[in-house]
Amino acid sequence: MDGKVLVAYGTKYGATAEIAERIGQVLRQAGLDAEVLPAERVGDVRAYQAVVLGSAVYIGQWRKQAAAFLKANEQALAGRPVWLFSSGPTGEGDPAALTQGWRFPTGLQPVADRIRPRDIALFGGAASVEKMNLIEKFMLKQVKAPAGDFRDWAAITAWAASIADALK
Numbered sequence: 001m002d003g004k005v006l007v008a009y010g011t012k013y014g015a016t017a018e019i020a021e022r023i024g025q026v027l028r029q030a031g032l033d034a035e036v037l038p039a040e041r042v043g044d045v046r047a048y049q050a051v052v053l054g055s056a057v058y059i060g061q062w063r064k065q066a067a068a069f070l071k072a073n074e075q076a077l078a079g080r081p082v083w084l085f086s087s088g089p090t091g092e093g094d095p096a097a098l099t100q101g102w103r104f105p106t107g108l109q110p111v112a113d114r115i116r117p118r119d120i121a122l123f124g125g126a127a128s129v130e131k132m133n134l135i136e137k138f139m140l141k142q143v144k145a146p147a148g149d150f151r152d153w154a155a156i157t158a159w160a161a162s163i164a165d166a167l168k
């Protein structure tokens with residue numbers, strides 16, 4: 001398929017930006033023209049043939065830039081192949097088991113239902129104590145989530161490869 005593929009993301013501390021960069025890299029290796037951008041820097045979504053959008057999760061919510069992007073571009077996204085991902089749980093094992101099946105914010109689900117994404121993925125995230133403020137450290141303790149990097153690069157790469165396959 002011709003045309004650019006957008007990989008847009010919402011991040012606070014950069015872990016999700018790196019996931020988006022990896023997805024972009026895999027798409028480019030597969031011969032697609034992929035552009036990776038923070039959600040708030042995307043111009044016209046109609047310039048892209050397909051969109052991958054992901055966000056870090058904080059207390060069950062997507063970053064506001066990613067959520068705003070999803071809502072503002074609902075119509076254009078509904079007319080394109082779209083893939084969504086959340087970058088969240090820290091801890092060993094299946095990310096969806098860590099979140100008891102949660103993979104996407106409840107409040108955004110109606111928008112996603114109208115967009116009808118090809119897939120919604122949940123990847124393990126990375127929480128670094130050095131970067132967090134005191135409140136965030138406290139909150140992470142409250143939810144008993146460990147700090148550390150739990151991003152599964154093999155799972156991320158495989159998911160991106162499946163997107164490339166679908167677009168070729």
Ligand SMILES: Cc1cc2nc3c(=O)[nH]c(=O)nc-3n(C[C@H](O)[C@H](O)[C@H](O)COP(=O)(O)O)c2cc1C
Pocket residue numbers: 010011012013014015016017056057058059060061087088089090099124125126127128132135136137139140
């Ligand atoms: C205060 C705080 C709250 C968090 N809340 C959630 C949550 O509700 N669900 C979840 O899956 N991950 C949660 N996380 C983990 C982050 O989503 C994860 O570390 C993410 O990969 C960070 O991405 P970023 O570096 O792009 O901001 C939380 C982390 C912090 C520090």
